[in-house]
Amino acid sequence: MIRLFDSHAHLGAKEFALDYDKVVAQSLAAGVMHIANCSDSLESFTPTLDIKAKYPNVCLSCLGIHPEFVGMGPKYIDRAIKEMVKNIDKIDAIGEVGLDYHYTQSLRQRAEERDLFTKMCELAKKYSKPLIVHSRDADEDTFAILKKSGVEKVDLHCYSGNTALAKEYLASGMDVRFGVGGIITFKTGTKSREVASQLPLDRIMLETDSPSLAPNPLRGTRNEPKNLIYIVKVLSDLRFEDLDKVASQTYDSAERFYGIGD
Ligand SMILES: [Zn+2]
Known part of the structure; x- marks a missing residue:
């Protein structure tokens, strides 16, 4: 059976508060093993940790403050x-x-985002943890902060x-991964499809x-890890590569990234 690894989800979000057990069970049944x-x-830390405690062999937990929450202020960030x-x-x-500059026009707020992101990078560096990065309309600053x-x-x-x-990331010396998700299945995802067809598979x-x-075809509904199958199908089609190969190489890529498996 095909094995898949969902490298980025939010089962600790309120949308899953009532039925995450069912969601995990259905993901496993669909071959999504992690x-x-x-x-x-800060509010999502506890549910994220609780889900890992309940499913230690399936669920991983990642903690961080998204740039969207920078406005909560310095005390909140210190507590987090x-x-x-x-x-x-x-x-x-x-x-x-x-960094997310898409809705942030204020230069002051953008500077606060960079400050928060730098603090999160420092934690990853200090404790040797992988870093999960969200970057929107902020390519240059994201790359500069990560490099530094x-x-x-x-x-x-x-x-x-x-x-x-x-290519710059691949040449930078960072052990970088590129997250490929639902956008490659969208009509508007032409650019993402083109990039995903050219990246080395062991970095996806x-x-x-x-x-x-x-x-x-589920756009607009609540997304769940079990839907990964739609993404891997599109990715293997656009790369003209075997589905099993794409599944297993991206699975290994995620295992290596998170430091689990053998
Ligand atoms: Zn996310």
Whole structure:
């Protein structure tokens, strides 16, 4: 049977509060053997850790503050960092963190985002954890901060850059991964499909970003890890590669990234 690894989901989100047990069971039945759950806010730390405690062989936990929450202020961020450090032995990565300039026009707020992202990078470096990065309309600053930070393992979740930037990352010395998800199944996903067809397979990790970004033909519904099958099918078609090969190489890529398996 096909084995898949969902390298980025949010089963700790409120959308799954009532039925994540069922969601995990259905994912396993669909061949999704591992789910890396990311948090975005202090409030999501506890459910993310609880789900890993309940499913230690399936679910991973990643803690981090998403740039969207930068407005919560310095006290909130300090509290979050303390919680992350307190739980550092229980977490598999720092994430999801990064820069999102899409809705942030204020230069001051963009600077605050960079500050927060730098702090998250410092934690990853200090505790030798992989880093799960969200970057939107901020390619240059994201790359500069990552390079300066010296963080080794970097996942560019839902990678939206072009092939030239991907090559820069590959040449940068970082152990980088490119997250490929539902966007490659969208009509509007031409650029993402082109990039995904050219990246080395051992640097790709599949992801759903559940509950967001449900792939076609399920677009608009609550996304779940079991839907990874739609993404791997499109990826193998556009690369003219065997489905089993794409599944197993991206699975191995994620295992190596998260430091699990043999
Ligand atoms: Zn996410």
